Amino acid sequence: MSARIRPLPGILALGWVIAMAVALLTLPALRIAPNRLVVGTPVYGLEVFGWWVAAILASGALCVGLLVAATTRRRALVALGFLALCAILLALGLGAGAAHRMVGQPPAARASLGAGIWSAAALLSFTMGFAVQASRIAGLGLFVPVLLLAILGTAGHLGAFDSLSLAVEYAARREAVNEAVLQHLGLAGGAVLLGIAGAVLLSLWRRGQGLVAILVGGVQVIPAVALLGALVALVSGLLRLVPSLRDIGLSALGAGPALIGIAAYLLLPLWRGLATALRAPDPASLDAATGLGLTRSQILWRLRLPLGAPILVGALRVAAVQSLGLATLGALIGAGGLGRIVFDGMAQFAPDLILLGAIPIVALSLGAERGLSLAEDAARLRLRA
Amino acid sequence: MTLIKRVRPALGLGLTGLALGAVSLPPVAIRLAEALGEPPRRALDLHRLSELAWQHLQLAGTGFILVALAGIAFGILATRDFAAAARPAIDSIAAGAQAVPPVVVVALALPVLGFGGPPTLLALVAYGVMPVLRGTVGGIQAVSPDALDAARAVGLTKAQILTRVELPLAWPVILEALRTALVLAVATAAVGALAGASTLGTPIIAGLQNQNTVPMLQGAAATAALAFLGDAALILVAGMLRR
Structure with missing residues (x-):
């Protein structure tokens, strides 16, 4: 098997970067609500992550760029690694942002995930799927999600996401x-x-x-x-x-x-x-x-x-x-x-x-x-x- | 192939549908429940049953038409030359969508769209488009290169190749996908009862909750009848459209 791989089409990569920017900057990342049943007030990416959002966007753009230029397996793997890092940073930033915002709130208040985060997660997982395909290593498609889950699970266990509504709901049952x-x-x-x-x-x-x-x-x-x-x-x-x-x-x-x-x-x-x-x-x-x-x-x-x-x-x-x-x-x-x-x-x-x-x-x-x-x-x- | 031969599969499906429809009628359902040893309870009257069936049919029918139009249109787009690069992406999205059962789509749409028909319709469309799209892409891609070469050689334009060669040759595969989508639409509309859509799923869910067998049987039989009759009708229409 040759090491040459199929690159990501440039137009898709451009669309990805724009969609990611829209998701992180203009759609709510979190919603803060007084209780679990009402729709909360939106909090946007820039407020939650601060200027980290620029770093996440930039490294995301770098990764899709790598995938566009990807003609070797190594580039695909580097892109995959950076994308996974983006996902972890995003998750940890969200946990920290939610914790910051929940300080001084009544116990019933909730910080739930907003549309922007769901879109960003979908975009990230789509590109990671592409990188896995491009790397052509059997088993990576199972290994990477399991590894990510293990890392995020450990972080969650240590309390990184305790302020997010999903974690509160899980802790309760x-x-x-x-x-x-x-x-x-x-x-x-x-x-x-x-x-x-x-x-x-x-x-x-x-x-x-x-x-x-x-x-x-x-x-x-x-x-x-x-x-x-x-x-x-x-x-x-x-x-x-x-x-x-x-x-x-x-x-x-x-x-x-x-x-x-x-x-x-x-x-x-x-x-x-x-x-x-x-x-x-x-x-x-x-x-x-x-x-x-x-x-x-x-x-x-x-x-x-x-x-x-x-x-x-x-x-x-x-x-x-x-x-x-x-x-x-x-x-x-x-x-x-x-x-x-x-x-x-x-x-x-x-x-x-x-x-x-x-x-x-x-x-x-x-x-x-x-x-x-x-x-x-x-x-x-x-x-x- | 004669018309009779083409639509013969519809006969068995249609008869099954009619038999199930008969089971859902109040006197039959009460007899059946008695035969099962259930205490005689009040059945859904014919008026309410037909009202629910009509609402079910509207919801599933609207969803199916949207699904068929969108699925075939996107499928055709995806097989054009300019979209060649996006095809693996479509495949992986379709595979991913398969992992989300319809009831979960209905459940997830609930907080976004609220109770009633809309979340169900959205779930139905979001869920049904993928099999039709995949069927259309699969069918068109399976058209032999020889047939396409021949069509080009006799000077057909791209649009003519699509309507006269690709779509007719891909049609059996697309029809299979449409049948899957129709059955899915009827099933999802039934599940929509959980999100407050008033369909034939409503008496099933209510019957399960208060142990009321007669309306539950009626709803189940009528839902299944609708699925079989819809499937039969689709085969019939497809058979008649293709002279």
């Missing part, structure tokens, strides 16, 4: 959030396992593949809220018919129907992936294997599954991301998870509480997407070797 993350992972993971079991069973039914295709495709058309609602009714009816099912832990509201409902949507990607993966070896190698006297199960384990591995991991990636998203709705039927925090926030009309639930959902989905696509690439590379 640390236990609940941590438990919700675990529940969410359990729900999503359980549904993936159930979906895999279902997909394997469905693909064993050779004669009925046409019908299976119609059914698993049809499920996708049903809105998730509707399917979950109908499942609650069906499961409670089933429990009335066969009360002994309660003894094995099934109940009309809770994790049971949520797992079934989420898994139903995962059947399509998993079943389709399984079918495609099993067909991955070409007929000639299958003939050769049969000729060598391999049994059907040996062909499955030694030929079909290894050759189909990248496709299987790809299907798993799609299913995992879907599952993490759908698990949010589980909270509607009492299955808990991060959805509960989001819905609590909606019920209280508290934006920071909504964010407190939404940010981990998005982070988990992105993490699963990145992690499994790395695994997919690795499986593909191993095949080629």
